[in-house]
Amino acid sequence: MTAIQLDDQGGLRHLITTQGLPRALIEQILDTAESFVPDPGAPPRKVPLLRGRTVFNLFFENSTRTRTTFELAAKRLSADVINMDVAHSSRAKGEDDLDTLFTLQAMGGSIFAIRHPENGAAARFAAHAADDVAIINAGDGSHAHPTQALLDVFTIRRHRPDFANLAVAIVGDVRHSRVAHSTIQALRTLGTRDIRVVGPERFLPPDPAALGVTAGTDCAALLRDADVVMGLRIQRERIDGDALEGVSDYHHRFGLTPANLAHARPDALVMHPGPINRGVEIDADVAYGRQSVILEQVRNGIAVRMAVMAIIAGNRQPRG
Amino acid sequence: MTAIQLDDQGGLRHLITTQGLPRALIEQILDTAESFVPDPGAPPRKVPLLRGRTVFNLFFENSTRTRTTFELAAKRLSADVINMDVAHSSRAKGEDDLDTLFTLQAMGGSIFAIRHPENGAAARFAAHAADDVAIINAGDGSHAHPTQALLDVFTIRRHRPDFANLAVAIVGDVRHSRVAHSTIQALRTLGTRDIRVVGPERFLPPDPAALGVTAGTDCAALLRDADVVMGLRIQRERIDGDALEGVSDYHHRFGLTPANLAHARPDALVMHPGPINRGVEIDADVAYGRQSVILEQVRNGIAVRMAVMAIIAGNRQPRG
Amino acid sequence: MTAIQLDDQGGLRHLITTQGLPRALIEQILDTAESFVPDPGAPPRKVPLLRGRTVFNLFFENSTRTRTTFELAAKRLSADVINMDVAHSSRAKGEDDLDTLFTLQAMGGSIFAIRHPENGAAARFAAHAADDVAIINAGDGSHAHPTQALLDVFTIRRHRPDFANLAVAIVGDVRHSRVAHSTIQALRTLGTRDIRVVGPERFLPPDPAALGVTAGTDCAALLRDADVVMGLRIQRERIDGDALEGVSDYHHRFGLTPANLAHARPDALVMHPGPINRGVEIDADVAYGRQSVILEQVRNGIAVRMAVMAIIAGNRQPRG
Numbered sequence: 001m002t003a004i005q006l007d008d009q010g011g012l013r014h015l016i017t018t019q020g021l022p023r024a025l026i027e028q029i030l031d032t033a034e035s036f037v038p039d040p041g042a043p044p045r046k047v048p049l050l051r052g053r054t055v056f057n058l059f060f061e062n063s064t065r066t067r068t069t070f071e072l073a074a075k076r077l078s079a080d081v082i083n084m085d086v087a088h089s090s091r092a093k094g095e096d097d098l099d100t101l102f103t104l105q106a107m108g109g110s111i112f113a114i115r116h117p118e119n120g121a122a123a124r125f126a127a128h129a130a131d132d133v134a135i136i137n138a139g140d141g142s143h144a145h146p147t148q149a150l151l152d153v154f155t156i157r158r159h160r161p162d163f164a165n166l167a168v169a170i171v172g173d174v175r176h177s178r179v180a181h182s183t184i185q186a187l188r189t190l191g192t193r194d195i196r197v198v199g200p201e202r203f204l205p206p207d208p209a210a211l212g213v214t215a216g217t218d219c220a221a222l223l224r225d226a227d228v229v230m231g232l233r234i235q236r237e238r239i240d241g242d243a244l245e246g247v248s249d250y251h252h253r254f255g256l257t258p259a260n261l262a263h264a265r266p267d268a269l270v271m272h273p274g275p276i277n278r279g280v281e282i283d284a285d286v287a288y289g290r291q292s293v294i295l296e297q298v299r300n301g302i303a304v305r306m307a308v309m310a311i312i313a314g315n316r317q318p319r320g
Numbered sequence: 321m322t323a324i325q326l327d328d329q330g331g332l333r334h335l336i337t338t339q340g341l342p343r344a345l346i347e348q349i350l351d352t353a354e355s356f357v358p359d360p361g362a363p364p365r366k367v368p369l370l371r372g373r374t375v376f377n378l379f380f381e382n383s384t385r386t387r388t389t390f391e392l393a394a395k396r397l398s399a400d401v402i403n404m405d406v407a408h409s410s411r412a413k414g415e416d417d418l419d420t421l422f423t424l425q426a427m428g429g430s431i432f433a434i435r436h437p438e439n440g441a442a443a444r445f446a447a448h449a450a451d452d453v454a455i456i457n458a459g460d461g462s463h464a465h466p467t468q469a470l471l472d473v474f475t476i477r478r479h480r481p482d483f484a485n486l487a488v489a490i491v492g493d494v495r496h497s498r499v500a501h502s503t504i505q506a507l508r509t510l511g512t513r514d515i516r517v518v519g520p521e522r523f524l525p526p527d528p529a530a531l532g533v534t535a536g537t538d539c540a541a542l543l544r545d546a547d548v549v550m551g552l553r554i555q556r557e558r559i560d561g562d563a564l565e566g567v568s569d570y571h572h573r574f575g576l577t578p579a580n581l582a583h584a585r586p587d588a589l590v591m592h593p594g595p596i597n598r599g600v601e602i603d604a605d606v607a608y609g610r611q612s613v614i615l616e617q618v619r620n621g622i623a624v625r626m627a628v629m630a631i632i633a634g635n636r637q638p639r640g
Numbered sequence: 641m642t643a644i645q646l647d648d649q650g651g652l653r654h655l656i657t658t659q660g661l662p663r664a665l666i667e668q669i670l671d672t673a674e675s676f677v678p679d680p681g682a683p684p685r686k687v688p689l690l691r692g693r694t695v696f697n698l699f700f701e702n703s704t705r706t707r708t709t710f711e712l713a714a715k716r717l718s719a720d721v722i723n724m725d726v727a728h729s730s731r732a733k734g735e736d737d738l739d740t741l742f743t744l745q746a747m748g749g750s751i752f753a754i755r756h757p758e759n760g761a762a763a764r765f766a767a768h769a770a771d772d773v774a775i776i777n778a779g780d781g782s783h784a785h786p787t788q789a790l791l792d793v794f795t796i797r798r799h800r801p802d803f804a805n806l807a808v809a810i811v812g813d814v815r816h817s818r819v820a821h822s823t824i825q826a827l828r829t830l831g832t833r834d835i836r837v838v839g840p841e842r843f844l845p846p847d848p849a850a851l852g853v854t855a856g857t858d859c860a861a862l863l864r865d866a867d868v869v870m871g872l873r874i875q876r877e878r879i880d881g882d883a884l885e886g887v888s889d890y891h892h893r894f895g896l897t898p899a900n901l902a903h904a905r906p907d908a909l910v911m912h913p914g915p916i917n918r919g920v921e922i923d924a925d926v927a928y929g930r931q932s933v934i935l936e937q938v939r940n941g942i943a944v945r946m947a948v949m950a951i952i953a954g955n956r957q958p959r960g
Contacts, residue, residue, distance in 0.1 A: 051686075052683060052684070052685070052686045053683055054683070054684070054712065054715075080686075080712070080715045080716075082708055082711060082712065084704060084708065085704075086704070095918055095924065096915075096918070099914075099915055099916060099918070100915070102928075102935060103705065103914060103915065103935070103938050104708075105935075106935040106936070106938035106939045107708065107709065107712055107938060107939065107941075107942055108678060108683060108684040108712065108939070108942060110683055131681070132681055132683075
């Protein structure tokens, strides 16, 4: 699932997952993204790197927010952008999705940002894509969300560049989170060894050692002296109906509250992939407090997606 | 609610309401809009005033038509435009809306055209907006719809520039109409003293004197010698189920029909914010007749929205 | 219904139907489209022919795919594009649709690509359009779909330019297909005399001779030595509930399968307007096989729509 995303020269061909993505490529993306971060107070710059190219946002699962980040990234590279929200009916088969890909390729699309409810969908699209087409995984099932992971490590690097000596705690439903999976992989590739995941027992990964993380249910113990505390968006359905662990109990035990954060370093970065559920997995005061880099994550997400598209396009100069 | 829309130099900072908007600013907008009205038969001009800027159409209430006017205005200023239709579920709280604003600001949005079902929503957004972000109210609840009011007075001025000696009759559900409220305020600021509102008793404002208008249920009396007759779009739900005042009765008593219009001046302008309900609050023959300036209102609406965006952007040159 | 689409000099004014469209105009469109087909492996070119113009995709019937082809065609001509999906409620009357047209014209739209569920809707819009506005029929009821027909004959011409000596078989629900009607008319205008339509009895046109085609239910007989075999997308509802002629029976008798195709010439072109229903009216192996030009049709569809827009815009240089 990882070889598919590299070209013959080892350059970035598609972006499917951070699993197995070489450190040099991650660093190339982060370094390129630096040039796309706007100066403080200035509007974002627009560059002509994708002028004349067509980017499709092909979303088989609804996500206005993520789609907007890809749309903005493509527009700031001067591409034409087509948004396609495709209902993924239970009746639809994988072949139908590929027919959609083949059709949009024939329309001249160069880059496809694909969001899909099924694990592995992005790799499947990449395996069938035309030579001059690149696939970017915008989230597939609970499998991977590599651009989110890259913006996470990009944001961390701007504040805490020494990945090898970093303690990162991820709090929430790690088991079902494509964000957590992809970010853990990116952190490990960059050298971070101390990664802890925290949450109710049923939210913990079945085999933490295989992921390379420490897991537990005790926020106090696992946030101890952490440099980075990352909350995950909670699916309310997963905690709502539960008599013992309802929303307020979850908030008390696992929310990013001043009390829970007190266990981490005083200058620990607070992160969240958004959108936040105030008063559930995070307090508003914390989300917009002095330690938070959540809005930086959003801003950096555009820069990182621009970098991914620009690098892929540069590696795949059109023939002829 | 008005101070918030001016900057330190008294320039336009946000556009939230026409209430308290200084006459000089209204006239600046109208004068600027003149330059954006296309020549007869020529396609609209495109200008680079917002090149590289991102305009968000953030609509918490569906309105394809109004959204399109803002989208076109922004595109003709060469901005990148992102349309965001955000379901405003009853569960959503005001804080969630602000989280959306903060997120989109972090994505580099410069101007937000916001439509929202709640009175006061636009002012609330403006109060929390970042320094380099401007809010334009595209309609909030029954509170205000300032760009509609400005295109109304712009259209009137092109035909009847002497606002002080103008008699304007507004027919329909003035009580619940943000358009009527905003247009009345703009007219009064420009010097119009003779403003009448007409409709069934329950559609009249509770305190006409406070609004600065004369109110009544007698179309003949209130349209007498009017220079401008403005119909309002009727919510069919408000008149449908009513045995005594059903659609046909409403049309007979308050519709912009040749019979009712006969009370106004023979050259009275006929206006309507659109979309019209033919045969309800207006006859098609009247809507497309020689007195009608309804389609001019539509055309002017783009020019006025371009003017508002251009002025705001000019007042807020980015730092750095 | 045909005179309306020509201007005083016989140039293309609107594109409503291929019925009665002069051969010289069809060939002008096809020749112009050649210049818009991208070189193999190269991304599509962008040209400034519609810079500053506004194209509305006004869709009263949902079709993401067709809308995207018009959106891409317009963007590659450098136009600004506004997508309007307008629910066509059963309550809406034709007049309401015209009000929408008049409003969008007033906003400065130059070209309207209109999809509508009612036969004749495009001609009705054209009859009421302003002088400086052009209507392109993107499919109206079961009446016509002229851009699809033009891309069909464009694709055929690139492989089999001798229309006079061509045998074309169209398989499926020809009776209800606007694609089939428009393509048959275009083929006949270009000189093709041998056109056969094949399908279950109730899918055949009531008067084949009037259409200028041979009709029958025997695939073997009607595909015999055909140069082009064109499948039509089947509406599953039309065959699903039928005990005798269910999906598998339909597929066996009328599907574009290797067995049925064996009756045509070995190098017969396989065509389909898309999207395909795999295993129903066509086999995937055939759709993506060596005879298939289905994805070429998609690619050519952008070029043909660019050509139509460019020609119309050239014929209607703005006044003033």
